[in-house]
Amino acid sequence: MVKxxxxxxxxxxxxxxxxxxWLALITFINRAGTMVLPFLSLYxxxxxxxxxxxxxxxxxxxxxxxxxGSWLGGKLTxxxxxxxxxxxSLLSTGFLFLMLQYINSFMGFxxxxxxxxxxxxxxxxxxxxxxxxxxxxxxxxxxxTLIRMAINLGFSFxxxxxxxxxxxxxxxxxxxxxxxxCIAAVFLMKAVLSPKKMNSKNIEVVQVEEVEExxxxxxxxxSYVIFLTVVFLMGFIFLQLFTTMPLYYKDVHGLxxxxxxxxxxxxxxxxFLLEMPLIxxxxxxxxDKMKVISWSLFLMALSFxxxxxxxxxxxxxxxxxxxxxxxxxxxxxxxxxxxxxxxKGRDGMYLAYxxxxxxFAHIFSAxxxxxxIDRFGFNANWYLMGSLGFVAILLMxxxxxxxxxxx
Numbered sequence: 001m002v003k004x005x006x007x008x009x010x011x012x013x014x015x016x017x018x019x020x021x022w023l024a025l026i027t028f029i030n031r032a033g034t035m036v037l038p039f040l041s042l043y044x045x046x047x048x049x050x051x052x053x054x055x056x057x058x059x060x061x062x063x064x065x066x067x068x069g070s071w072l073g074g075k076l077t078x079x080x081x082x083x084x085x086x087x088x089s090l091l092s093t094g095f096l097f098l099m100l101q102y103i104n105s106f107m108g109f110x111x112x113x114x115x116x117x118x119x120x121x122x123x124x125x126x127x128x129x130x131x132x133x134x135x136x137x138x139x140x141x142x143x144x145t146l147i148r149m150a151i152n153l154g155f156s157f158x159x160x161x162x163x164x165x166x167x168x169x170x171x172x173x174x175x176x177x178x179x180x181x182c183i184a185a186v187f188l189m190k191a192v193l194s195p196k197k198m199n200s201k202n203i204e205v206v207q208v209e210e211v212e213e214x215x216x217x218x219x220x221x222x223s224y225v226i227f228l229t230v231v232f233l234m235g236f237i238f239l240q241l242f243t244t245m246p247l248y249y250k251d252v253h254g255l256x257x258x259x260x261x262x263x264x265x266x267x268x269x270x271x272f273l274l275e276m277p278l279i280x281x282x283x284x285x286x287x288d289k290m291k292v293i294s295w296s297l298f299l300m301a302l303s304f305x306x307x308x309x310x311x312x313x314x315x316x317x318x319x320x321x322x323x324x325x326x327x328x329x330x331x332x333x334x335x336x337x338x339x340x341x342x343x344k345g346r347d348g349m350y351l352a353y354x355x356x357x358x359x360f361a362h363i364f365s366a367x368x369x370x371x372x373i374d375r376f377g378f379n380a381n382w383y384l385m386g387s388l389g390f391v392a393i394l395l396m397x398x399x400x401x402x403x404x405x406x407x
């Protein structure tokens with residue numbers, strides 16, 4: 001039984017290109033250093049003494065910078081290519097993180113985080129396009145899953161190491177590690193990855209039923225617009241994990257930064273172990289991808305609603321397990337849908353709008369959550385997030401029916 005499980009696990013990694021493996025390693029190094037985000041709300045309230053409302057504005061600036069960066073990254077990727085965008089984004093972001101720790105005022109930090117994310121998130125559309133270039137068509141979802149696996153392996157180390165760094169060096173140490181790992185990822189990228197153009201074997205044939213006559217504008221592809229709305233709602237509730245949830249762990253359950261880091265690391269560790277074989281199994285059994293995304297949204301909604309059932313600390317683990325499984329099911333297939341939907345020559349912008357949907361969520365998610373918590377408490381916020389998850393499920397039914405009617 002154990003040998004069979006190991007063989008199934010190993011089989012899920014077969015056939016991926018060397019470039020994808022290198023890209024995964026670069027992503028791991030970069031994400032292992034991304035320790036600021038899980039502790040940002042705590043840093044702002046404890047070290048900078050900001051109010052919850054001010055923290056919400058900082059997080060909104062984070063989202064606006066991410067939104068602008070995603071749009072800019074899509075434009076630049078279509079014009080100058082993914083490789084240059086990835087290189088300069090990583091290098092510049094490293095230095096910006098190093099400088100960010102020296103800004104102590106509310107307005108200064110708000111402006112600083114905006115420009116940091118503006119540059120940092122030009123990387124995301126470029127990286128998604130690189131997946132189309134470096135991976136074969138039939139391996140694209142698994143290639144994406146490997147990258148996500150690297151992200152989550154890095155994330156499983158990041159919060160844990162972040163908790164240790166805060167305990168020993170203070171919050172300033174997080175910014176140093178974040179900046180230096182971005183710069184290290186640049187050197188590795190330059191050493192092992194070369195610029196490469198789209199191979200004809202990697203180009204997906206866009207069928208009439210999949211895209212409505214290759215629209216000139218993304219917003220004329222009405223199915224994709226509904227899909228982006230679902231992605232926005234999914235991001236809106238998911239991002240609570242990194243903004244309001246650490247405050248909930250500390251203020252309501254009295255956890256230390258190290259304990260918070262351990263719980264957050266559970267998310268990345270489970271995804272590292274299980275996501276690749278899970279996605280491989282789903283692809284082999286030809287499950288309906290739209291249904292998979294719908295179930296993922298249900299689990300995400302449930303992860304917040306269970307927090308209101310009991311004050312028992314074990315509920316935190318149950319909620320984390322629900323949102324983790326939901327994340328494993330949602331992100332690879334929503335990303336795969338966005339990549340397959342993009343007409344030739346519009347890859348950068350289609351994937352930019354996909355990442356921008358998350359950026360829009362970042363603008364409103366943290367600020368909304370902080371205001372609700374400040375006025376009505378944590379329980380009201382968890383009920384809202386659960387309700388939005390069910391709204392997203394309804395939109396998935398609409399999207400699935402639209403796609404079926406197009407066929």
